[in-house]
Amino acid sequence: MKLLVAEDQSMLRDALCQLLLMEEDVDQVYQAGNGQEAIELLQAQTIDVAILDVEMPGKTGLDVLEWIRANKDMKVIIVTTFKRTGYFKRALAAHVDAYVLKDRSASELMQTIHAVLAGQREYSPELVEEAAFASNPLSQREQDVLSLAAKGLSNQDISEKLFLSNGTIRNYMTSIFNKLSASNRTDAVRIARENSWL
Known part of the structure; x- marks a missing residue:
């Protein structure tokens, strides 16, 4: 399978790509340092799963997700450190396949990749709980x-x-x-x- 990893922190991105390439069913991992680079790569390459960080310079992972939904037929996994309900709800509205936190191992991420390729969806339980109970404090x-x-x-x-x-x-x-x-x-x-x- 061919993957795209879009993450603005180069050390984290490099490490994740190296780990993913060690998986036997991963043929290629494309790298993007921001959302615009990710879109350019997606236009040029055939990719099975895009793994996107939320907060990146220029276009965010959510912008890229929305672009993909309008232009491509592929699986999208958002990986983030932010437990922000607004981000999660926006991703859900764009039919994200998985939305998970960065504190997981590469093998757990591979399980998520296989799950979305099999047509399943996966969301971090903490985010689901927060989204369900986050109420507006403003009158x-x-x-x-x-x-x-x-x-x-x-x-x-x-x-x-x-x-x-x-x-x-x-x-x-x-x-x-x-x-x-x-x-x-x-x-x-x-x-x-x-x-x-x-």
């Missing part, structure tokens, strides 16, 4: 405020749009920052989007 009004802030509106603009005082909007923003452990508006918007709360 409806806080979501309204944050979604307007995400569009670049100032507190004054938001207060006029929602017919609330400037002080009330400030209080909502403080509450949002506290609930999301965010340091500023941009951070709060990013966290809320990653968790599909916005």
Whole structure:
């Protein structure tokens, strides 16, 4: 079988590729250091399974997954260190074949590869549990405020749009920052989007 490993940390990528090449049914392992390289390789080569890291420069593993679903018929495994519910839900929406954490051995990864080639799906139990129980800590009004802030509106603009005082909007923003452990508006918007709360 032919595999693609897309991972921006070169030492980790090299080690994983060496381990995979030691498996008797692996014929070739292509390497990509970022999402754009992965897409270029996928356009040029016939690959059975793409193993993608989530966070890479330029295009992420999730961007590559979505590109594959629109252009190719192949299996995709996301391997990540991040237990972020938003990432997991986005991968599920794109029909990822497996979504597993990086703390597994090469032999466990080979089992996952064989499982997806046999038509099975595999998701790390921790992620499934987190996705099932992750509830939005923001009230409806806080979501309204944050979604307007995400569009670049100032507190004054938001207060006029929602017919609330400037002080009330400030209080909502403080509450949002506290609930999301965010340091500023941009951070709060990013966290809320990653968790599909916005």
